[in-house]
Amino acid sequence: MDNSNVALITKMVLEAIEQQKSSAENGYLVPVGVSARHIHLTQEHVEALFGEGYQLTKKKELMGGQYASNETVTIVGLKLRAIENVRILGPVRSKSQVEVSATDAIRLGVKAPIRESGNTAGSAAVAVVGPKGVIYLNEGCIIAKRHIHMAPKDAMAAGVHDGDIVSVKADNERGTVFNHVQIRVDDSFTLEMHIDTDEANASKIATGDTVRIIC
Structure with a gap:
């Protein structure tokens, strides 16, 4: 490697360090x-709600390979308090999960804990209503961290x-x-x-x- 290349690489490294310092200081x-309320579903639950063999349809691309689907459902909490038109995010997951705000949780009458997505153990129960059926999640309703x-x-x-x-x-x-x-x-x-x-x-x-x- 000649001196000009060494000098160029050194300059680039120093600029990167200065940029990181500036970012840390400012x-x-x-x-x-x-993020509005939404739900993630397993394929089994998609079919229970929309019919055998049903596949989610894409409305809008999101990051990380996810997408907002065209399909929505109604979520129902204690005392039959409900929120309609809750968007399903795809693709399907290995476990169903409902993400709501604290205000939504009060409206539903459920005690949804603040959790990282995917950590649903012991979280709030909720029912989900689709055009072709209903499912009941013993746990799965959270407020996303x-x-x-x-x-x-x-x-x-x-x-x-x-x-x-x-x-x-x-x-x-x-x-x-x-x-x-x-x-x-x-x-x-x-x-x-x-x-x-x-x-x-x-x-x-x-x-x-x-x-x-x-x-």
């Missing part, structure tokens, strides 16, 4: 996606790792600081922090706004 900027999706390059630039817990700040008129934000890193992810509708409304944040990782 706070790494992250766009926000506000706020989190940031990142590709590995974003995590490196921000100086964080998969599973880290950070705080972020919204520099708007509310000036809200969110603690206990989990970092989730995967090659398929696009940089975005996910909060639910309650958190968004309280902090006056909309999809497309940005926040900064502060620690």
